[in-house]
Amino acid sequence: MDLRDELNPANVLLSKRKQGEFNSFISREELDEALAERHGKDLQKKFQNAKVAICGLGGLGSNVAVALARAGVRHLHLIDFDQVDVSNFNRQQYFVSQLGKNKTESLSDTLLQIYPYLEIKTDTVKITRENIHDLLKDELIICEAFDKAEQKAMLVEEVLRQFPDKYLVSASGMAGKKSVNEIKTRKITNHFYLCGDGVSDLAEGDGLFAPRVMAAASHEAMAIISIIDEIY
């Protein structure tokens, strides 16, 4: 059954508790001032208002989320039905202490240790053609971060078709050991960026390595930051 996380009181309590745990280390004003010193007051203001949905919290999504949290992009909507698994550790931002836990919850915990003042919304659901409209309606910027080619195609088609005014960043082609130089960002339209090398498919013997996957995720995060700069 497809139950939105916000309807589950346990999830709301957990994130509030985590937020309380980490905001004792540094005040929001101090943190925001430090960030503004790094990237300027204007961009800092934009990051405070920006809302980004991250579809898939694996090698791409977890790394995109960390990059955006570090920039102080304040409203993150994390969507993934899956739990942390031993096969994740070679490239995803999870820790062995989180084995078996929902990725949404685990990643939220991690992000709050980076920027305790994030407003995180989670949905521990599988994204389908039927629920996309309801799930993604609140964010102007959508990040496609799935691992399966068919899911990528499905999400890109539905977002471009149903939400032509939103901004979509997707990634395809990051498997194997070829040079990271081949990971690029292509601006397909003003509203659609495609990152990756476009061709390196996950296949037998051609695995996923953190450097290449993180590079693709970095391209996505940077495209998102450019979009935020442009539209907020």
Place this chain on the structure above:
Amino acid sequence: MVTINGKKYDFSNITIYRVLEKLNYNIERVVVEKNENIVPKANYDEVSIQDGDVLEVISFVGGG
């Protein structure tokens, strides 16, 4: 002639489904735009392309 990803082909009066088949695309892994409008996958075998149409086919691969 139709233009597909910038190249010209002598196709006409065939469905998008057939075009993708001819060009060896994996139907489940593509997004198709015809004259700047997304064609939903469910319509690939109903929508046909005519002379002058411009198709963009984006292919996705696995891994992430």
